[in-house]
Amino acid sequence: MTKLKFLTAGESHGQALTCILDGLPSNLALYADDINKDLARRQKGFGRGGRMKIETDRVQILSGVRNGKTLGSPVSLLIENKDWANWEMIMNPDTLSTSAGPHHNVPLQKGEAVTRPRPGHADLTGALKYGHRDLRNVLERSSARETAARVAAGAVAKKFLSEFDIQIVSYVTEIGGVKQIREHRAQSTVKTLLSLFKKAEASQVRCPDEKAEEKMIAKIKTAMKKGDTLGGVFEVAVLGVPPGLGSYSQWDRKIEAKLSYAIMGIQAIKGVEIGLGFEMAGNFGSEVMDELYYRTQNTEQRTQTKTQNPKRQSQDLSGGFYRKTNNAGGIEGGMSNGMPVIVRAAMKPIPTLKTPLSSIDINTKKKFLAAYERSDTCAVPAASVIGEAVTALVIADCFLDKFGGDSMEEIRRNYSGYLKQIREF
Numbered sequence: 001m002t003k004l005k006f007l008t009a010g011e012s013h014g015q016a017l018t019c020i021l022d023g024l025p026s027n028l029a030l031y032a033d034d035i036n037k038d039l040a041r042r043q044k045g046f047g048r049g050g051r052m053k054i055e056t057d058r059v060q061i062l063s064g065v066r067n068g069k070t071l072g073s074p075v076s077l078l079i080e081n082k083d084w085a086n087w088e089m090i091m092n093p094d095t096l097s098t099s100a101g102p103h104h105n106v107p108l109q110k111g112e113a114v115t116r117p118r119p120g121h122a123d124l125t126g127a128l129k130y131g132h133r134d135l136r137n138v139l140e141r142s143s144a145r146e147t148a149a150r151v152a153a154g155a156v157a158k159k160f161l162s163e164f165d166i167q168i169v170s171y172v173t174e175i176g177g178v179k180q181i182r183e184h185r186a187q188s189t190v191k192t193l194l195s196l197f198k199k200a201e202a203s204q205v206r207c208p209d210e211k212a213e214e215k216m217i218a219k220i221k222t223a224m225k226k227g228d229t230l231g232g233v234f235e236v237a238v239l240g241v242p243p244g245l246g247s248y249s250q251w252d253r254k255i256e257a258k259l260s261y262a263i264m265g266i267q268a269i270k271g272v273e274i275g276l277g278f279e280m281a282g283n284f285g286s287e288v289m290d291e292l293y294y295r296t297q298n299t300e301q302r303t304q305t306k307t308q309n310p311k312r313q314s315q316d317l318s319g320g321f322y323r324k325t326n327n328a329g330g331i332e333g334g335m336s337n338g339m340p341v342i343v344r345a346a347m348k349p350i351p352t353l354k355t356p357l358s359s360i361d362i363n364t365k366k367k368f369l370a371a372y373e374r375s376d377t378c379a380v381p382a383a384s385v386i387g388e389a390v391t392a393l394v395i396a397d398c399f400l401d402k403f404g405g406d407s408m409e410e411i412r413r414n415y416s417g418y419l420k421q422i423r424e425f
């Protein structure tokens, strides 16, 4: 990220999560509730563990906003951990917790050093790398609790993008091998994507397909009974993106590279695809290239200086040029091409299991069957909301890179000048 930068801090059971977001223009209308609604969406989903019942995430905007508008200075955000009350003795930076004392080899109790690494987690490698003898020092930060701060930052980016009629949506397409049945992905128009999103918002697992949703919930219930966990696949779509975000001129300016980086940065994400992705590799070129067409724009479209319709079709943004398919997922040559940007991500199953897995105690070096800490069974719906957030941050960064200015007014002028240039191309 070059123009919009952010850093998060905070431990899972620490006092709070914080985030500093720098590079926003002045005069963007921003209220805590713009952020809170996404924080609530991140907490939902059938298959979450007990922690989400304790937390009701609310953000405090600590700086960078005055009278409901950004100042152009760094925006800092704070989300309190309600669970802190139960962990203060253990996590307090200023007092010695039990776990700071001699190492114990007795079964895991709250406050004692954690010495039993969970397979699939950061526990063992983090301890080896940082020289920690208490795995809590690793798991507190590697935990996906951190993503609440990223979702908060992403909500600000979404608010910024919404001023330019750019909308980010997501939905779950697969959980534990149960797949959503729907028309060919390439047919994904703005209208279809909005309808998938609407259905996903009403679904317990963010799946737009009711039949698949039922099967997914049944599969999660089976996993719960067995003390096992599940992963899955979600898709994020960006609507209303103009052509030309990102660039072919250097490898690290390619928008799909930036998106993949951000999506892969989410805990437990192990695969990313753009558009048809891996499926494209098995086809003839003639089957998957999105052919180009042109439709003369009407007077209203040609004279329009400010776009106000979030549901506008891609040819409105591309000066009459359009494609009937979107196998490329809205990206060609490292640039958005004016079609919806489609990113898909694969999440591995949650690594903390009730079903014991074989591991080694770091003190005794003896084999044991991994101990269980409160955990999710499936968090793909939450990951999909996190996917929206990091996608929003990347798209906002690319947008600022192209149309950047210090105030919203300046960026609006730059953007409408560019849209005019495209309409008159």
Ligand SMILES: Cc1cc2nc3c(=O)[nH]c(=O)nc-3n(C[C@H](O)[C@H](O)[C@H](O)COP(=O)(O)O)c2cc1C
Pocket: 049, 120, 121, 122, 142, 143, 144, 147, 266, 267, 268, 269, 348, 350, 351, 352, 374, 375, 376, 377, 379, 382, 383, 386
């Ligand atoms: C929304 C979300 C919730 C998660 N919840 C848990 C959880 O409750 N228990 C757990 O062990 N891992 C959970 N994970 C996954 C771990 O954070 C992740 O697997 C771990 O940090 C190791 O990193 P890696 O999978 O990226 O290699 C969650 C991930 C996400 C995105």
